[in-house]
Amino acid sequence: MAKVRPFKKKLAGFDYIVLPKVFKGSTDSEILCDVLDVKKGETSWDIGTGTGLAALQAKKRGARYVLATDLNPFAVKNAKENSVMTGLKVDVKQADVFGDIDKKFDVITFNPPFTNHQARNNYEISFWDKDNKAVKKFFAGLNKHLNKNGRAFICWSSFGKIRVIKNIAKCYGFSLTELKRKKGKSNLVYYVFKVNNP
Ligand SMILES: C[S@@+](CC[C@H](N)C(=O)[O-])C[C@H]1O[C@@H](n2cnc3c(N)ncnc32)[C@H](O)[C@@H]1O
Numbered sequence: 600m601a602k603v604r605p606f607k608k609k610l611a612g613f614d615y616i617v618l619p620k621v622f623k624g625s626t627d628s629e630i631l632c633d634v635l636d637v638k639k640g641e642t643s644w645d646i647g648t649g650t651g652l653a654a655l656q657a658k659k660r661g662a663r664y665v666l667a668t669d670l671n672p673f674a675v676k677n678a679k680e681n682s683v684m685t686g687l688k689v690d691v692k693q694a695d696v697f698g699d700i701d702k703k704f705d706v707i708t709f710n711p712p713f714t715n716h717q718a719r720n721n722y723e724i725s726f727w728d729k730d731n732k733a734v735k736k737f738f739a740g741l742n743k744h745l746n747k748n749g750r751a752f753i754c755w756s757s758f759g760k761i762r763v764i765k766n767i768a769k770c771y772g773f774s775l776t777e778l779k780r781k782k783g784k785s786n787l788v789y790y791v792f793k794v795n796n797p
Pocket of ligand 1: 622623624625627628629631646647648649650651652653668669670671674694695696710711712721724725726728733
């Protein structure tokens, strides 16, 4: 349930603010930050950034430029606030997956909504996405936005069914390698995959 007031949270080594109507960060966000392979001087783009955790982590790991985007305008505001609060400079914009942003990056991350179900508002798009449109747009646009030798990382969960994300990736010519998994609440398992280019 979305909270009605901003609150503070600690996760993945960050003290940060969560605004109302924004995904607060959970086991999936944490393991994405753990495995995030960004080298000093690289560029990194966190799609569906929420509170901005993976973008902040990329900056902390030494990225020279980090972009963070989200479709939810409250998440955009939230990630901007967390960038200022932590002193980790991240450029934050609103976009539907890649939107009309015509740039290439060394690293791209996406912790998407996992469940094929119609979302009714800005908060529900954190979890629900009818026909998994966001991940389909992600795989469709990925190669146009990755530098040569660029890397992409995507999260998923047992409640979204692993075969679903693997099949979607395959339809767009990609395969996935599991980098990390962790049990969260109610025995749900969260995963981070590296996306392998064809
Ligand atoms: C599971 S939450 C993850 C948030 C954050 N990355 C984290 O790990 O804590 C999914 C995020 O994707 C965003 N989102 C959903 N559909 C999107 C779309 N089509 N384009 C961009 N962002 C989207 C949601 O607003 C939400 O912030």
